[in-house]
Amino acid sequence: MTVKNRVCLALIVALALAMALASFGAPVQARDRDTLVVGFAQEPDNMNGFYSSMAFAQWANDLVQASLYDFSDDLKPVLVLAAEVPTRENGGISEDFKEYTIKLKPGLKWSDGKPLTAEDLVFTYQMIKDPANNMLQGSGIREALEEVELIDETTFRLRFNAPKPFPEEIVGSPGLPTILPAHVFRPIYEKEGTIENAPENQYPTVFSGPYVLREWKRGESMSFEANPNYVFGEPKIKRILIRFFPDTDSQYAALAAGQLDYVPNVSEGDIPRVAASNPDLKIVTVFGGYIESLWLNLRTDEHPRAGHPALKDVRVRRALRLAIDRETITRELLAGATKPTDSIYAGSPFENKELGVTPYDPEAAAKLLDEAGWTLGPDGIRQKDGVKLEFRYSTTTAGWRNNIQAVIQQQLAKVGVSVILEKYPASEFFGAFVNRGINAIGEYDIAQYANNTSLTNPVNATVDEALNCKQIPNESNPGGQNFTGFCSPELDAASLITKTSLDPKERLEAAYKIQEILRDQVPLINLFPRGDNYAYNTKRFAGAIRIGSGVGNQWFDIMNWELR
């Protein structure tokens, strides 16, 4: 046999082998009526809700652990394990909002058949209270909880050292991520003094939710089976397979090819192409509380780095907002999935509908800038006393954000404002002050990222932390979260009312006031509320499905989901 013949033979054998491999083993995935195949972009880091702040971990957790009550897609409470939502009227909450008495439904069971009683809840709150457990979540409860008391098999009582006007933060799904099975965790806690390192956090075995975790193939998939002991009985969909697709393009390809039935994290900028990739796909957008914004650096020189001096003039800040055509951005880049807003409460029940939205008006912007003394220079860029109106505009490396950056750069150029675009990996952009994170030390003039608002109560985390006078970071306050340097005692006072007032009307008025102050003072330019976008294959579901909002539980209605 000559060399030529051998090479030919080797090539033929290799080719034949490849073709053989490609053709055999056809029905690999069970594409049956019983298995829902879900695509996740990230793998959960922990299966104990108290030890994760990752959305994907929470979503996987919500499949296997039931809450006392959830929220539906229209923000109505949905009772799960609790017999009723506690209120002052039904006696669940004391007059001074310091005492909660919670009743569970009778006859609840864990997936292993053991009874789920108020004792499990008492144990869970005890674990939250004990700092030795080093939980990531539950700080609101931990800092105020004085005592938890078992009343009877289905009733327990919580006592706080301060009024707690928002029950969802205490017993609802946003505040209480998981209920721990006492019969599993108590022995570990008694032996080790902490449940932080319990193997159950990674490989849970006992569940209260609609599904049980059957197998976790690390880096690849998680498979779930229906829990016959679930409070509402066994779901119609018998199995759920979550597959991890770290690359969004390949995730969308799998969705287009029908390999995935449901994907919970389509980014706004990708909606048009995902919808176009397969006519059977339906995209559902549920508002999740995030509002994409441009944060302006108003810090003074005593902080590590001051922003551009022009930003201290409110007229310049207003001019920037007028000069950005947010309507075009949402229509062209985000497929009209959302609308511009000036409200930091946009999309929540506490939004001031009379606030109005600043229109796109470059002429008014130019006039304001002239008024402020920033006049057009010979190079087309505005200047004042030899200082150019040139901003450093930074954001993360997310592609859709970089597209928005480029469009805003063009729009601002039309009014003579120059912008230098900068992008950083999220771990650098959001780094802490001590690690010289870009935002924290003020290495920017304009920074684009999301702020977030609660949908169930008027306490706005952004206003409370990221715009508070006391939170401006510097060497003596390195943990400060107010990276804009904005300070308004009036705003802080209104924020305090939203947190502590026991009168819903007063709280709402304070929330309205906050929105007005921020509309007028412009420490940040709100671009648009961001949705949680879900895509599902209509060919696989028996009918339209209801998906919960990001604040509650996207699977709140899973008992009614059915495959065909």
Next chain:
Amino acid sequence: MTRYVVQRALQSIPLLLIISFILFNFTNALGDPMAVYAESRNRPSARDREIIMRRLGLDRPILEQYLIWLIGNDWMPPIDVYGDGSRLERGTRRGVLRGDLGISFVTRRPSWTRIEERLPWTLILMVPSYVLTVGLAIAIGIFSAVRQYSFWDNLITSLSFFFYSMPIFFVALLTIYIFAVQFKRWGLEPIKWGGTGDGTLGSLLQHMVLPVFCLVAIQLAGYVRFVRSSMLEVLNQDYIRTARAKGLAESQVVRRHAFKNAALPLVTLIGLDLPFLLAGAVVTERIFAWPGMGRLFIESFERADVPVMMAILMVLSVAVVVFQLLTDIVYTWLDPRIRYS
């Protein structure tokens, strides 16, 4: 020989220490592990974030953090968890020198466990593609060299450069669109991809087809060119002419006289490449959702999970040192003229 091996092993100790110090500084400069909480909906409170930083030692100077990574903190003064002395906690880390590669910041599981989970999958993907690449490269390279400037040589050269110049993510996404998405539209049986299959051998092999094809396609050209030029150099040597003059069959000349000599530089190349099989293929694994080491590294990178990144990099560094040594030993066996003393 034994002395040489021992000497080389001893030399590698300071080398690895220096490498680890440099890498530790680099991985720590990549970002802030606490930054993942910034845009998270369930953001831990500022106080809880500070507690995490203290317990992980992230508030310490970088040199001290390196020291903890190297020799642990179980012998150090206890950690002041609250920053006011009211809660002291003894460190639990033993350090790399005592076999503790650290706990992943993200999952709170030992870094080594995470590597253990991924390493087999990476090898299952990388070893067959490497064997296929080198095997095909030798066959095609020899063929091209023997038939220099023939039609087939030109065709193979052009094709190999075509794939060589394509970025892997493009090849990978293209194959997915053709063999999975379009095949289905054309009514053909699409090739399964994404993950490692349902646990049966057949399904595993099928899920390997596309990633292995992509890896071979983009790597092949380099090796083919290498084998070809190395063969051409040898084929022009006097001893080849002598072999032919002796009347040996051309296949004998090519295989025994030419290839054996041309293979020496190839061994060096393979020796350099082998340790990186452990690193996996970052892009390919990511696109094909393959649970390998490359993906683990990228995922750790995205969340600034320093212990896992360091563990992967150190495993690779040790592998490079070991394979270098092995290559040198194989050399003496292949070429009796080489002696180490």
